[in-house]
Amino acid sequence: MDQETLGGILDQDVATQLMIEESLLQGRKQTQVKNSSSDVSRIIHISPEREKIFNAIKHGDEGSLMKLTVHQHAFSEEDNTGYIPLHEAASQSNQSILHITFTASHVELKDKRTRRGKTPLFLAVEKGFLDNACFLLANACSPDSLDNEEDSPLVVGADVESQAQDSATILFEASASGNPDVISLLLEYGADANVPRHTGHLPIHRAAHRGHREALALLIPVTTCDAVDDSGMSPLHSAAAGGHTRCLEMLLKAGYDPNFMLYPWVRRNYDDKRQSALYFAVSNDDVASTRVLLEAGAMPNQDPVKCLQVALRLGNYELISILLRYGANVNYYCRVNTTHFPSALQYALKDDVVLRMLCNYGYDVMRCFDCPYGEGSHVPDDYEGWSNTVIKDTLFCEVISVSWLKHLSGNVVRAMLDYVDHVSFCAKLKAVIMEQKQWPEICQIQENVRCLQHLCRLKIRSCLGRLRLRAPVFMSFLPLPDRLKQYILYKEYDLYSQQCQSK
Template sequence: MQSADATSSTMAVTSMALPDRMGTSRGFDDYSLYSALSDDELIQLAIERSFTEDRGYMNSIQSSQAGYWQPNSQPNQFTNNRFITRIRDTSAAMPLYDFPRRSSNPANPPPNLPNVHFPDVSHLVSVIENGDVKTLKKIAICNPKSLLVANDDGWISLHEAAYYGQEECLKIILTVHPEMVNRCGTSNQTPLLLSAVCHHVNCVECLLAHGANPNIANKDGETPLFKVCSKPNIKIVDLLLRYGASVHKSCDAGLTPLHEAAGNDNVKICQMLLEAGAEPNATNIYGINSFFMAAQNGGVNVLSFLMVKGVDINWQASDGATPLYEASKNGHKEVVEMLLSKKADANKTTNNGLLPLHVAVQKGHFDIVSMLIPVTSKYRVKRTGISPLHLSAECNRDWILELLIEAGYDVNVQLSDDRSKMYADRRSTALYFAVANNNIEATKILLDAGANPNLDMLNPLLIAVRRGCIDMTVMLVEHGANMNASILTHPCSFPAGILLSMTNLHFLKFLMDNGCDARSCFDCTYGSKPHPPLEISRNRFLQLASNQDETPRKTCVQFCEAISEPTTSRWAGPIIDVLLDYVGHVKLCSRLIEHLDSYPDWAGIKLKAMPPHSLMQLCRLKIRQQVGNQRLRCINKLPLPDRLIEFLNYNKGELLDI
């Protein structure tokens, strides 16, 4: 009887001392009345009151909220037995609600409890982050609903405790709100997922023991097990597997936990997953399996482990890439060496026709290229339509270029038509790639190895001339580049090299010295007759190093038309003067005469074109013609006096005293 009276008295004190939900006191203002109760008893008392609030208050809260949330799971076996019946009896009648992010009146805490206030989100996060268990217990006793206030990410206090690894805080919150164990944030992150990602082993174990579901995924389909395999933690993996985490559940990209473990070269976790029933050949949306993932990331240990499990080492992904291809691309030398030792096929092509050797060359992995050359079929390389030489020249891999040449790859092999069409200028040789990159060293390597500079639709010499690279031009000329090459898409009646060097007299003279045809510049269909107005802008002819997708011209442009362009006409006199040194009997057309007449200082140039012509000049032209363009550089070897050789090479304008 005394015990019943004491209980009745305690309940009366409780009901009078705790504030009601309108924020007013019921009479007592001395918090010490609860000093006889332990913290756990006070929390349990708060739980009782949170489920026995008067219905009018709940209805007022319900009408003030924009939305509701329902608990993700029913109270579990770890909930205090003393309150299971009460929770079950009231949960259906009184749903829990998502409360405002800040207390309705945080500035006015209950006057009866001077050491406790209604915290806002930031204060509560600070309490949890610092592991202030004492303060959190007071908050849980006086305002248990404040633990359900969500931040902008939808995290409540349980998420924060899981994120910061505060196990004691987790226990307090789960004691008050056990139904929140699977509460998801806006990104569908559960407290368990946050603890797993942050490697808080004790928190993971606590949450699982309180009924956390290990198979709830975030918005990207990533489960706690998936996340912890991507940042390997064996203890947490073991916990999750013991509590029923699925090894088959994949993320939105189709990746499984085994993919992640293999990608991190963690043999132990891979073994745990396989023992739990993981499928070693499961693929993601790109057809990549765990073995492929390990090769892609350089996981030598996992590769060795998975080979024992019978995985196909030549597995091809959706794009046709193999583990060997991926290892070669990413520069994993040890993986390539191991795969080749296990007879991995180096001649499987991707969907775009490339072999592992191609991608190793492209990425500049010298050691891997050295390993792949002996096991790669040159016949299969030829069928791909592109040689490793093309890629080494395109990517400026000079040291690999030499290695491939030493291995016997043909320096004059051309791209297939399909691959050549992928380039606007229709390039086809490795030499063209080197010249286009202005790579003098690679150009020299290829030319010395016997590269023919005249195989491309657009002669590499014209690229060098257009860019004004004298060293490159000299090398190409010395190795027999066609001085009179033309541009098929923009035909003209004279060599394209002259067109491209009109503003550089030094280049122009070099071309003339080496056999460029100057006479064609003076062949004009109109002669001394009036010329029609110009229709073509010379600027259209200067696009050779860039896009060549214009509609080809049907008519040839003559020299007199090209030199009449505004950007070139001011050089007309000196250009004609240089050209006249390399021709005999020619007649200037009316347009060229107009140019020479436009400037008084050019009058002597016009006289230079008129007969009679110097016999010495005519003899020099005849001798050079007999020698031929391809042997002009050999004139120095003729058994002739030095002064005569200099004259033939245009090092002297006149030959005197001979």
């Protein structure tokens, strides 16, 4: 093929491509014009009568509205949001206005939807207008319902199961306001409490999150376990997220599992990948809800980010204390910023109360003195400015020796010595604490044999194990004098309890 022929083919391809692009562009323009024209026509073709009807409804002018009922066509006209006069009337508290508008509207309009998929009944419930909802349900019944027996379900013309654009049912919307009379009415007319919104939330979730106890009492018996399982979340999560302790108590009494974990597709909506209802309560700094869940058997160590870590970050002594008393793992390791020693210590370096709380509940103090370098140099021979140690396994001596923390080293190390037998200091740690005022006292402890009483306490704690030390119930059954139990649990160093007693 010669150069001229090839050039001709390429020119034809370019021309064809330009024609296609121009055709697509023209199609898009026509679509835009069509959409634009439809919007314009939607506004332009609203009759003056419809405007008068809307104004009469808004101002509650029954006389003017009655006169306008002769313009029946105007009651079918909708604006650019999909609203017809019946929608507006259902959203007003004047039932006479609703009665007039309903009578003047064609029967097919009783379930007319707005652009967001909301029917007149939906809007009445959304506003919490019980009388309007009763009227729409009662007057929209089909003729067949008149022949039903008293114990038969009502056959309703207005769709009580209507869903908005986001899949929210009328009952779901009623659960937001928490009006028990509205909810009872909808349930009486056959509303299903097990239809989820597009997010998976059920009406019971919304009532629990808003703290509507009366609504919750109505929804608990009609919500199935299968629907809750399909949603991937428990109403306990919603109640805990909303901070409603009384709702939590109701749900727990009804048999909801305090250890129901969020399903993966729900969990991924949270950056911290939280799972438990307890995590929601702790992250809200909600001591009352946390206590209720723990007393019901919630396990405090199930979430990827531990509940204790959240409480430590918040600095709430009461929250930390109750989590520890119910078995929170004081020796957890944080997935981010990992250290050679248990991560909880990072929140206690500047706080004696928290430091003692951690140590009293079995913190692994020995890990802080475990340094592979010993008295040798802490810089490896092949170190080139970066190492795996910096990334994965930072030692206690490396943390406490940084410029903005080293002034705390003496106090921290001195407190730790109350929970161990003789330990060896590596060269780096020793160099730091030698500069602190606690150094003479630390030297005295290190240079002398520890007393037998102290060694016995350490041995008993070692035999009991950390799980038993964290369990008040287990300790209460030990056949030991109370004074000895208190000594084993380091009650003399329980600074938090001492603070509470002094108040």
